[in-house]
Amino acid sequence: MKVIWNSQIVDREEVKIDPEDRGYQFGDGIYEVVRAYNGHFFGLDEHVDRLYSSADKIEMIIPQSKEEMKNLMIKLLNESDVQTGNLYLQATRGVASPRNHVYPDMSVLPTITGNVTAVPRNAQKIENGITTITEPDIRWLKCDIKSISLLGNIMVKHEAHKKNAEEAILHRDGIVTECSASNVAIVKDGTIYTHPDGNLILPGVTKIVWLKCAEELGIEVKEEPFTLEQLQEADEVFCSSTTIEVMPIHTIDGKKVNGGQRGKITEQLAEAFKLKIEEACGELL
Ligand SMILES: Cc1ncc(COP(=O)(O)O)c(C=O)c1O
Structure with missing residues (x-):
């Protein structure tokens, strides 16, 4: 190798x-x-x-x-x-x-x-989504640096694993930041909300692409902090990263989001994201 x-x-x-x-x-x-x-x-x-x-x-x-x-x-x-x-x-x-x-x-x-x-690309999960828990964001205050010191991230991910969940959604004093290994966004009444870049989250490359997709689709995005309550009351929730693309979150702390189904806006973004990959890298089978 x-x-x-x-x-x-x-x-x-x-x-x-x-x-x-x-x-x-x-x-x-x-x-x-x-x-x-x-x-x-x-x-x-x-x-x-x-x-x-x-x-x-x-x-x-x-x-x-x-x-x-x-x-x-x-x-x-x-x-x-x-x-x-x-x-x-x-x-x-x-x-x-x-x-x-x-x-x-x-x-x-x-x-x-x-x-x-x-x-391989996990097309099934991109459609069906993942289950999550919420956890306090125990990490340091320079999360914009893609540091190899990932103890905070792996500890919260392990908490999720122990509870049979696949990702941990992190919050600082009730404000949702990101997930242990991905960015997170909610959809409410047709608008997407996601934490603004800064020292509290990693500026995701995948996020740059889905923000562009949202713009092209005419979907409003507000890069502003949102609370745990807003997360719990969201119409749709999704996370994004290089390895998982735009992936729906179907369960948070045991409670279903959108009846456990991928929402319309998440689907539109995931499809638009897939097209961007295909433009750059050829057809995805
Ligand atoms: C903590 C964290 N936030 C966000 C992301 C998403 O970043 P990207 O879309 O560049 O993969 C990652 C990716 O690994 C991550 O570890």
Whole structure:
């Protein structure tokens, strides 16, 4: 299996992670997940832009230019036998010894790794949706950085798992932010509401695309905070991410949303999103 190792594509066995790598010791790193369909990336520019924006926010310098990074990712995809799947790419602040919280000087280069995994599109779930619970948002206050330090996210996701739910919808003092691994939106009386970008949520690449779809469909969107009560009284609720696209939420804390069915607006957005993928990557079977 081929993987990205710094600026090269190598066999997986050649990768050596140092025990003093700051990603390994501090969770000091950032990442991206990019989806490929039919051997083509979807939204690669936006994902690479966000990677470099995360790097800026933590004062990490990635030695490659954005173009070089994209070429590396495309090369890995082409050298793998994956047609439809996910590329995971991470950059840590590199190896520095002795262990010290302070950032090392710029001569220490990031450790960059990446791999591609085949993951089929889950058309059934995109139609039927997922079950969720609500949980306090226990994460830090820089959720706009796509940090590899994901303890807060995985702890709430595990709570969901323990309750036989597939995702946790997070709230801070009753204001819904996002989910453990996706953005969330509600529909009420034909208008979509979703938390505005800022430090409390990750600015989703999928959200950029569905916002465009909503605009093209003439559906009103209000990027403003909404409450847990509004969530519970919504006509439709959906979440979005690179790996799940636009996915309905059919149950929240054991209570059905829209009688457990995907709502009309969620369906329109999911279909429009699928067309965007097909324009970029070819027909989805
Ligand atoms: C916490 C969180 N919010 C939102 C998203 C959605 O981001 P994107 O649409 O870019 O995948 C993700 C994706 O992994 C996420 O982990």
